[in-house]
Amino acid sequence: MSLTLQPIRVATGFDEEGMLVLDEEQRLLAVLTHLSNQYDGLAGHWYLEAKFGVLEGLGQPTYPDLDAAKEAIAQHLARRR
Amino acid sequence: MSAPFHPDYNPLILKLESIFDLTDEERQALEKLPMQVQVIKADQDIVREGDRPSRSCLLLSGFTCVYKITAGGKRQIVSFNIPGDIPDLQSLHLKVLDNSVATISQCRVGFITHDDLRDLCNRYPRITSAFWRETLIDAAIFREWVTNVGRREGVSRMAHVLCELLVRLKAVGLVEDHACDLPITQSEFADALGFTTVHVNRVLQQMRAEGLIELKGERLTIPDWERLKQVGEFDPTYLHLENDQAAA
Numbered sequence: 001m002s003l004t005l006q007p008i009r010v011a012t013g014f015d016e017e018g019m020l021v022l023d024e025e026q027r028l029l030a031v032l033t034h035l036s037n038q039y040d041g042l043a044g045h046w047y048l049e050a051k052f053g054v055l056e057g058l059g060q061p062t063y064p065d066l067d068a069a070k071e072a073i074a075q076h077l078a079r080r081r
Numbered sequence: 082m083s084a085p086f087h088p089d090y091n092p093l094i095l096k097l098e099s100i101f102d103l104t105d106e107e108r109q110a111l112e113k114l115p116m117q118v119q120v121i122k123a124d125q126d127i128v129r130e131g132d133r134p135s136r137s138c139l140l141l142s143g144f145t146c147v148y149k150i151t152a153g154g155k156r157q158i159v160s161f162n163i164p165g166d167i168p169d170l171q172s173l174h175l176k177v178l179d180n181s182v183a184t185i186s187q188c189r190v191g192f193i194t195h196d197d198l199r200d201l202c203n204r205y206p207r208i209t210s211a212f213w214r215e216t217l218i219d220a221a222i223f224r225e226w227v228t229n230v231g232r233r234e235g236v237s238r239m240a241h242v243l244c245e246l247l248v249r250l251k252a253v254g255l256v257e258d259h260a261c262d263l264p265i266t267q268s269e270f271a272d273a274l275g276f277t278t279v280h281v282n283r284v285l286q287q288m289r290a291e292g293l294i295e296l297k298g299e300r301l302t303i304p305d306w307e308r309l310k311q312v313g314e315f316d317p318t319y320l321h322l323e324n325d326q327a328a329a
Contacts, residue, residue, distance in 0.1 A: 013287060039282050047279050059155070060277045 001074045003029070005066065010049060014038065018049065019066065021073060029077075030055055032069055035062065054080065092253045093139055096165030099252035099322050100218060101211040110205055116191035121184050123264075127169075129181045134172045136194045140164050143188030144264055147180050148272070158273035160222055161185070161246060161265065165253040170216055173198055186264035214321070221319040230275045233314065238274050239284045240293065240313030247303060248317050260302040 002024055010018035010033045021030040033049040035042050045062040046069045058076050063069035094111050097103060103111070116139060121127060127138055127145065145162040159180065162168040168182045173195050202209040222245070229241045250261045265273075267281045274281070288294045293309050295302040303309050 012283060014283065035279065038286060039279060042279065047277070060279075062279065 001077050003070050003074060005032075005070070012049070019046070021070070023077075028052060029073060032063075032066070090254070092141060092165030093167075095253045097208075097211045097215070100214055101207075101323065103211070104207075107205050107208055110201060110208065114193060114201060115197055116193045118189060118191050121188050121190055123184050123186050123188075125184050127182045127184065127188075127190060128172075128178055130178055132172075132178045133176055134169060134178065134195075136192045137167050137169050137172055137198060138182070139191040139193060140166050140168065141189040141191050144185040145182055145188060145190075146185055146269065146273070147182055149180050156272045157275070158269065159226060160219070161242075161273065163246070163249055163253060164255065167193075167212075167215070170212060170219075185266075185269055218319075218321050221321065225319045235280070235284050236287055236291075236293070237313055238276075239270070239281070239288065240309050241315050242270075242274065242313075243294065243301070243303070244310055244313045244315035244317075245320070247301075247306075248320060248322070252320075252322055259304075259306050260300060262299050263296075263301040264299045 004022045004026075006020040006022065008018050008020050008031070010016050010031060012033060014036065016033050016036060018031055018033040020028060021032060023029055030051040031049045032046045035045050035047055037043045039045075042062055045064055046066060047062045048058065048060045048069070051058060051060075055073065055076060058073070061072070063072060091112060093114075094103065094108055097111070117136075118141065128134055130149065140162050142164055145166075145168055146158045147160045147162065147168050148156050148158045150156050160168075162182070169178060172178055202212065225241075225245070229238055233241060246263065247256060247259065247261060250256045255261055267278050267285070270276070270281045271278045276284070285294070285296065289296065292304055293312060295304060309315070
């Protein structure tokens with residue numbers, strides 16, 4: 001599964017930057033938010049801000065970088081099949 | 082060591098008196114109730130789901146929580162406990178615990194054997210009624226939490242729980258001028274409210290920015306109690322306190 005990312009600003013109330021996560025058929029899977037300095041210990045991490053049905057069961061984790069986020073999402077989708 | 086509990090500050094008596102009128106004799110019987118007092122550090126289980134305890138624990142100082150864990154290891158805190166609470170009082174009648182109780186901060190806990198509790202209840206039927214009333218109020222708190230976690234969002238959900246904590250702490254003399262010690266971490270709030278820690282962080286930041294709360298270390302101050310109650314849609318009726326002053 002090849003996932004693509006598209007930069008987006010996320011209206012969390014803190015004007016944070018994020019990424020849309022899309023599958024091979026351009027279906028929106030999730031929105032990741034890049035955490036700013038206000039989060040102790042998590043600054044710079046990517047937070048699974050929102051997800052859609054096929055990612056049910058993934059929880060709402062934070063990932064140290066975008067590669068880790070993409071890998072976790074791809075693995076979850078692979079397990080679903 | 083098993084010894085009667087004779088402090089100047091007896092949270093069990095304050096707690097029961099907040100929901101029930103005790104006679105002098107009943108108060109003395111509670112003061113003489115034998116208990117084994119133990120200091121337990123933060124983040125330790127006191128009892129676990131599946132246990133068959135022969136004693137119950139009275140929280141004398143500190144905070145604990147009642148929780149359950151999903152098969153995937155996710156924790157749901159279903160209530161916070163404060164001094165004066167007996168979070169596993171139900172084990173007097175229900176033989177197997179269906180939840181766990183853990184410390185949040187360092188706690189002083191008084192363990193009271195079920196034999197001593199039964200003896201107290203046999204001798205003082207009105208204390209039995211007070212304990213019964215206490216467990217009914219626990220159930221009312223659980224109903225309120227299901228509603229809160231299931232149907233209120235963000236700031237409102239957090240505000241509701243903070244209002245509840247403040248009113249309950251006030252009933253046992255642990256609030257001064259709408260300020261109290263609150264050793265609950267963001268991660269514990271997340272487990273209690275069904276949020277992520279990121280969401281808890283944002284909600285608290287927003288509440289600070291809007292002047293709903295002030296947090297300095299573990300000290301919580303509510304600058305505008307009426308506004309926090311309004312935001313949290315908080316009506317203290319479900320706590321069934323005898324003294325209306327406590328809810329003000």
